[in-house]
Structures are given as structure tokens and as C-alpha cells.
Amino acid sequence: MEYGSIERELYIEATPEVVYEVISRPEHLREWWPDEAELKPVPGATGVIRFGDRTTPDAKVVPLTVIEADPPRRFSFRWVYDEAEAAAPADSLLVTFELVPSGAGTLLRFTEAGFREKGWEAAVLEEQYREHVTGWDYFLPRLVAYVARLVSTP
Numbered sequence: 001m002e003y004g005s006i007e008r009e010l011y012i013e014a015t016p017e018v019v020y021e022v023i024s025r026p027e028h029l030r031e032w033w034p035d036e037a038e039l040k041p042v043p044g045a046t047g048v049i050r051f052g053d054r055t056t057p058d059a060k061v062v063p064l065t066v067i068e069a070d071p072p073r074r075f076s077f078r079w080v081y082d083e084a085e086a087a088a089p090a091d092s093l094l095v096t097f098e099l100v101p102s103g104a105g106t107l108l109r110f111t112e113a114g115f116r117e118k119g120w121e122a123a124v125l126e127e128q129y130r131e132h133v134t135g136w137d138y139f140l141p142r143l144v145a146y147v148a149r150l151v152s153t154p
Contacts, residue, residue, distance in 0.1 A: 003125050004116055008137075010107075010143070012108055013151070016101055019099050022150065028150075032142040033049070034062075036049065037050075044065070046066075062080070080093040081093075093114040095111070110140060115128065
């Protein structure tokens with residue numbers, strides 16, 4: 001396997017403006033991805049996302065840095081890096097959401113790249129890649145379902 005990047009395309013029945021809000025704003029992110037999100041959707045902003053109950057030792061806190069915020073076309077961030085370091089291409093993964101108008105909805109092109117650049121040994125690289133594939137294959141359909149609920153609510 002290549003283990004270079006994860007790529008997905010999803011059609012979402014909502015405008016790029018709506019989808020952009022859902023992929024970039026903490027109050028929407030919490031509805032389909034992490035349990036908690038603290039970030040400002042502006043380039044250079046740093047924040048964190050949390051998975052699990054923050055009061056337990058099992059909670060996972062993940063720093064992230066917004067790289068690009070170009071509403072309603074593109075949103076990207078770096079994550080999976082050491083909290084003590086600044087996110088850089090050699091030490092983090094880059095997640096990009098590209099939004100393309102398509103009929104009455106949006107084609108979302110998702111990419112997560114940088115696995116090989118992290119310098120992980122082969123077994124760790126393979127495990128991390130598979131975990132991320134499993135994770136995104138779970139969370140991206142939740143994004144589509146959340147947007148559907150959001151736009152159908154009067």
C-alpha cells in the first residue's frame with residue numbers, strides 16, 4: 001500500500017456556504033466529528049479538538065492549526081503533531097476540505113496527507129493510516145447526515 005494520503009468525495013445536498021460552516025465552526029464540528037472543538041476558522045489560528053469525556057484520563061486532546069480558510073471553497077488544517085511544536089509539513093497531517101458547487105448541492109473533496117512525511121516506522125505508519133481511514137470512513141458520512149438534518153430543520 002502507498003499510505004500517502006486518504007481521499008474521499010462526497011455529494012452533500014446543501015450549498016457550499018452551508019457545508020463550509022459545518023466543516024469550519026466548532027458548534028457544527030461537535031455534531032459530527034469530535035466531542036469538543038475549540039478553534040477559530042482563520043489561517044494561523046490554533047485550537048484543539050477532544051475525543052471522549054474530558055474528565056477521564058482516556059480523553060484524547062488533539063491540537064490543530066488552521067492553514068487555509070477560504071469560504072465557501074476551501075478549509076484546511078494541520079493536526080497530529082506534538083503540542084510543544086508548531087505544525088509543519090514534516091511533523092503533522094494536512095486535512096483539506098475542497099467544496100465545489102454541484103447542481104443544488106456541493107461536491108466535497110476530502111484529503112488527508114502527510115503520513116509518509118511524519119517519518120514513522122513502517123508498522124506505525126500502517127497502523128496510523130488504517131486508523132485514520134477507519135475514522136474518516138465513520139465521520140464523513142456523519143457529516144453528510146448532519147448537514148441533511150440541518151438543512152431540513154425549519
